[in-house]
Amino acid sequence: MGAFRYQALEVLLRQQIQTGRFKVGEKLPSVRTLCKLHEMSKATVVHALHKLEADQLIYAVPKSGYFVNEANADYNAPQKVSTPSVPALVNVPDIFRDIMSRSAAFDILPTDDPVPVAQHLVTLNRMIGKASRTHPEQKAHYYDEPKGHVGLRQAIADLYRQRETQLTPDDLCITSGCQHALFLALMAACQPGDTVAIESPAFYGVLQQLEQLGLHVIEISSDPNTGIDLQELAEKIQDWPIKACIVTPNFNTPTGARMPIEHIRSLLQLAHQHDFFIIEDDIYGELRFRSELCPPIKNECREGRVILCSSFSKCLSRELRIGWVAGGALHAKIVQLKLITQLASPQAVQEGLAEFIHQGHFKRYVNQYRQQLKEQRDQLLDELKRYWGGQIKFSKPHGGLSCWVELPNQIDTQKSYKLLLEKGIVLTPGVLFSAHGLYKNHMRLSFSQPLTERRRAALHLLFQTLLENQ
Amino acid sequence: MGAFRYQALEVLLRQQIQTGRFKVGEKLPSVRTLCKLHEMSKATVVHALHKLEADQLIYAVPKSGYFVNEANADYNAPQKVSTPSVPALVNVPDIFRDIMSRSAAFDILPTDDPVPVAQHLVTLNRMIGKASRTHPEQKAHYYDEPKGHVGLRQAIADLYRQRETQLTPDDLCITSGCQHALFLALMAACQPGDTVAIESPAFYGVLQQLEQLGLHVIEISSDPNTGIDLQELAEKIQDWPIKACIVTPNFNTPTGARMPIEHIRSLLQLAHQHDFFIIEDDIYGELRFRSELCPPIKNECREGRVILCSSFSKCLSRELRIGWVAGGALHAKIVQLKLITQLASPQAVQEGLAEFIHQGHFKRYVNQYRQQLKEQRDQLLDELKRYWGGQIKFSKPHGGLSCWVELPNQIDTQKSYKLLLEKGIVLTPGVLFSAHGLYKNHMRLSFSQPLTERRRAALHLLFQTLLENQ
Structure with missing residues (x-):
């Protein structure tokens, strides 16, 4: 596609947004309209829009179009901080x-x-209680299967389908929270002494795991709005080959950054070129404030390079201790590691939770919580x-x-x-x-x-x- | 003490048992009576009794005395199998x-x-249900502390006190079952490449962990009645220094062996001399069929060399997924590893379980279950x-x-x-x-x-x- 052509459109739209020709929250003309208007191919127009999205000027709403973002002029974002160029133990x-x-x-x-007591927790407890009264002697005498309750895995797959992401129950394994999922992912993907790339700033729970597992860490500067700097990642891994890159594409803690789709695709391309795994922390993925769907990176990857980790701790309850991992190419190994580290998960809580999601309570609650x-x-x-x-x-x-x-x-x-x-x-x-x-x-x-x-x-x-x- | 003197008494009592002078289930004369009768010191008499206990001819009942064991003549015990003399990866x-x-x-x-539905499970579920309805919003928003619920740790310490073992809540950390506890113990005590001694035959769940953690294993022949052969252990660790020895002193799976107190003390002595940790799997410790108290090895160790691992899975319910570890000298490291691998345990199940034990339901149930x-x-x-x-x-x-x-x-x-x-x-x-x-x-x-x-x-x-x- 013509590099100059998409840049011309990008500059034009940027001016129109900045001068107020398009107001905050206003919908941009459709891709088809822009194609006609500027006599450009669809690919060129989409490329320009992706650039503006990456710069947080607009955001995408599936099946609707692109909308003008809130201006960032009313506050000062923290600066991206430069990071050491050499890996180190944590x-x-x-x-x-x-x-x-x-x-x-x-x-x-x-x-x-x-x-105050939240009604959804009362409902959730009732459903878990009911499940615990169903075949209690069976549950007391037999462990759950290593992958976890199939109904819950189906329910989680259903939640991802609502984010335009196709997963089957077999793609998933239930864990004891996201921390457990991330630990299994790191154990499966890396050996002591390997190097792992992380966002900077990054979630401290993962830093602890990297320390324990004897992994070297290379920090990649990250933008408080758009996350990991892929240019810097590409440069650093030339010198320091990595086994995995850990990112939280949606609402990373601490910054709350969200990776634009274009960045996600570049990251996948790097992973493919340099043969590393992407360990994706999706724990905040359901907690979007706008009408974007925020699909996980996993959605863009067909070759099993992405290990998706998440849990219900942040979007529903920290008490459940129920998370999951979709391990891609490493899934069988991860299920085996789950078995080794904790044998099985409790069954009633999984059954009750599956019913809670199935009856639509999760969706209602999370909408209100957002x-x-x-x-x-x-x-x-x-x-x-x-x-x-x-x-x-x-x-x-x-x-x-x-x-x-x-x-x-x-x-x-x-x-x-x-x-x-x-x-x-x-x-x-x-x-x-x-x-x-x-x-x-x-x-x-x-x-x-x-x-x-x-x-x-x-x-x-x-x-x-x-x-x-x- | 005189080696010949205790042997004389040992031989005499052995004859008296084998000839039927003392019948199965009969109480032997008290230590004090034996001292008087044979003009021996208490230490000499106790030593002779320990020898007979090690040979399974008698067993000890606390505060009561020594009783004649069932004869083993009515069945053939499996033979102890000799094991390779060199460590290997699993x-x-x-x-x-x-x-x-x-x-x-x-x-x-x-x-x-x-x-059929067991009443104790109904009671247990009711108590967990009640705990989950107490401050549900607090539980949903805040993780449990890393060590786990203090009331449950107190209740577990109380159960050990009934087995003549002193533990405080601070000595304990709640885990996601015994498998999780054993994993944390191995991670804390060993580095990849280290050698670990195990009983042979040994629990396969541990073998899997040893494989995953890249540890070398030396198998020690074990007697189906008295467990690990300490003579063989002493010999093998001369050539192959070990970081840890994993044993199940009470009713080891698969054999059901129980280590005599004399063997336990020899093992501790070896651990002290050769500076290794004892990882004790106590998961069957509550499931004794006789009136012995079966205290864990931990009870005999004052220097923090024993890492006690256990859970409620075998004696109460596999659904709970609640275990514990008393990590001795490595406890702080183990708590940290628990945090890293799964952050926290669910709170309501711990609270409900603590109440269940506190009200005496556990004791009643386990008596009946034995x-x-x-x-x-x-x-x-x-x-x-x-x-x-x-x-x-x-x-x-x-x-x-x-x-x-x-x-x-x-x-x-x-x-x-x-x-x-x-x-x-x-x-x-x-x-x-x-x-x-x-x-x-x-x-x-x-x-x-x-x-x-x-x-x-x-x-x-x-x-x-x-x-x-x-």
Whole structure:
């Protein structure tokens, strides 16, 4: 396709968006209209649109078209941080264990009033209870099959179909949460001493696993909006061949970044060229705030290179401890590893959960939860902008549970951890998200809880402590 | 103490038992009486008694004394098999996966009528259900602490106190079953390439883990009554230093062997001299058929060398997927590994289970279950003796779920696996229990299910197939 031609259209549309010719939320002309209008091929038009999508100016809604994104001018996004060019073994700070024992710190004030009893949890518990009363002696005497309950695997496949992704029950294996799934994926794909590429910043739970498994890590700079820098990845793996790349394409923690489809395809192409596996953490995949479907990377791969890992912990309940893995080419090995590491999963919870999804309760609940999270995100970001907008930068995710905050250079967020903890406030310092001790002046803030008056006060105390202790 | 003096008493008592001066089930004179009678020190008398206990002529009942054991003359125990003298990497046969997917084959006829609904499971489910309705939103939003629910850890410590073993809740970490506990123990104690000693025959679940973790295995011949041969262990580790020794002191699967206290102390002494860890699988520890208390090895060790692993799967329910590990000197590392491999355990099941134990339901149930298992063992062994007593040898365990059967040399039990499976009969071949392909003419038989008419017929068909296909 003509490189100049698609660029001409890209520049034109970019101008029209920036000058307000197309307003926020407005639908762009259809691909067919643009083809006619500019006398271009479909491929050229789609290429231009993908470029604009990658730059977050527009977003795609399946079966509808492209829409103008919210402008990012009203806030400062954190800067992409450059990363070391050589792999290293991970050395996770001691603070990690403490943070994890505080429920992974998705709440800055865990002592605040609990949210009121949610009806969906009552329904879910009822269904699990019913399943546990069905053939209890059978369940007590015989283990579940290693892959997990087939009805639940079907239900999970159904959820992916709603995200335009084809999976069969046989493609899936039930695990004890996403952490367990990621561990099995890493064990299956890598040997001690191998090198793995990760986003930077990256999920600290994975960093711990990499440390334990004796894997070398190469950090790849990542944009708080669009995720992993594929140019940098392509360059680094020239020097340092990798066995796997771990990414969270949809609403990565801590930044909330989402990979544009074009980036996903480039990543797959690199994986193919350099023969590595993609370990995809899809745990936030259901928590989108816009009408995009956010299919997983897995959807784009036909050759079994993607190991999809996820769970119900973030979108439904952390109590279930039910996750899954679709291991692609490594699936049989992963099922075997599940058997070795924990034999089987509990059956009643799987049966009850399958029924919950089957009856449509999951879909109803997650729709409502997305709306709630979006409101909580807006609450949090408004507060950040209003009070500290001049001093800090923060990401604006379109899904997930958290945003990434960059503070002035001289601030070390980890330093205030203990002081704040004495006041019942749990800060999640940026250093947790790097294998090389980057992000000293960053932190993750979650909007998974409503910004109650007490949490608002905690947030103010947190910033006061950080900004005053420079 | 005088070596000759204790031997004199040992010989005397042995004669008195063998000539019927002391009858089966009869109590021997107390230690104090024996001291007076023979003018010996307490240490000398106890030493002689321990020797007789090691030879299974007597058994100890705490706070009561020593009792004469059932004579073993009425059946042929399988022979101890000699093992290779060099460590090797494990290569588990393919059949393993198939067996495991059939619920580990503790039932030769899984299609038989399920046992009637057991009241204790109804009670247990009610308590778990109640716990899941208590603060459901809290449980959905916050992970459990990495070590697990403190009430359940206290309840488990209480169960050990009843076996004269002191553990605190802090000594324990909840896992996803015993398999998970053993995996964490091996990961914490060993590095790839290290050598581990195992009993032979040994639990196949552990063999799989050793294979996956790239550990070398040295098999130690084990007696179907008294377990691992400590003389052989002492000799082999001179040439092949080990990082850990994995044993099931109480009612080892497949043989049902129980280690005498004297052997346990020798093992601990070896561990101390040669600086290795003892990974203790206590999963059958509660399933004793006699009034012995069967404390774990852990009870004898003050220096943190024993990693105790267990679960409720065999003594209460396989559905719970709740196990535990008391990691001794490696405990902090193991808790960290639990966090890495699965983050947290579900909370309601732990709370409900703690309440179930606290209210005395566990104790009541397990007392009744022991009686039931003992009767089922007798049913099975009577059948074996009556029909195939001349052709086979089998162990007679005083606890646990299974016995070990030795068939004539020319029979390969694995060969009949598929043929029998077509008839719905699951045979557990002996090769599964060795890292080196030993035990071709052995199999494990479980008495975890009642010998119904259909199971009896299956057993006859099984032996007919094995003995006719020579």
